[in-house]
Amino acid sequence: MSGVFSSLTERGGAYPLLLLAPMAGYTDAAMRAVCSSFGVTWTYTEMTNGYGLARGEEKTWHLLETAEDEGPVMAHLYGQDPEVMGMAAGLVGETGRFIGIDLNAGCPVHKVTASGAGAALIRDPERVYAVLSAMVRATQLPVTLKTRLGPSPDRVAIFELLDAAERAGARAITVHARFTSQRHSGDPHLDILAEVKRRARIPVIANGGIYSRTTAWRTFQETGCDALMVARAAIGNPWVFGDIVQSFQAGEPPREVHVPGSGRSHRDLDAIRQTLYRHLEAEKRLLARVREKYHLPESALTPEEALVTTFRCHLFRYLHGLQGSGHLRRHLLDLKSEADIRSAVEACLENEAGFRAKGGEQGRLPNEK
């Protein structure tokens, strides 16, 4: 399976690969399996603590649980101690379940940066070099880096980080084309990303602000990056990958059209129902497996409550823009069981079907479908 990674360099140069970004709290095996079936080349696990892995803590290892039917996955780790991260990389490699190991040097959350990991590493390229080198020495798997442009617009650090990654033997670099100070908002700086791609001797994966065919094409055309990584736009919307793949296969940049009411979903309702329930079932299987396999601290939640809690954040996004989704959003915390989820989904889809039958679709352009 690790041969998949080489498609980054051997893809023939036509179009970029499409990847699902790591997202803590979201990209578990269930979401990854759904996205993989929509054209993603590989996905990333949730962010996982290297210390916890090195210490063999089950409460950390369960985050790396994979599903048999999901596609290729990269393990995404954080930490700042070279020795510990080397040990963690070795252990992750031994599982045989991953196509590579990615180091996080971009997470701005205080709990992570306080220990010197995540975005704190951006200020210390030599440490990035040391951590990556230790990881590369410890495993046969490709090791990669995911980082940002720098701490703030007046402190661009990405070229030092690229240099550190290349010297350490990293096999690719993912650049979230924003500064730490921007967190997740504001336009990505594609001009700086393009310069990174020009200078890099390893493949460059572009990330930040890719949420449609148009933004995918713009990122590819303006930067020439080898792969595009999508994060937030994929939550409750795995179709985004199919749309982008189709548009690249067609070989033509999409026309930019202003569509009145385009914030609304125009997805086929059966497609939403099927995919949403497929995701829900996958989540159920994953939670049951984790419960069986790992000795986790006793949870106050029943298995069904755990399912509802995990799935709520996906649920709203699947139904976003449909009639009644606003009401659902306000009452998300009232959902307590799988049956509650299913009846909320059916009510929302029924409302939308009624709305469309009454001509709610009129006024949309044909290419909205």
Ligand SMILES: Cc1cc2nc3c(=O)[nH]c(=O)nc-3n(C[C@H](O)[C@H](O)[C@H](O)COP(=O)(O)O)c2cc1C
């Ligand atoms: C809820 C959430 C969780 C995230 N967790 C991680 C993470 O664990 N590791 C990481 O490198 N980036 C994480 N990110 C950042 C994304 O991977 C991505 O870099 C960022 O959202 C920009 O991409 P986008 O504009 O397509 O959303 C997270 C983002 C969100 C919204």
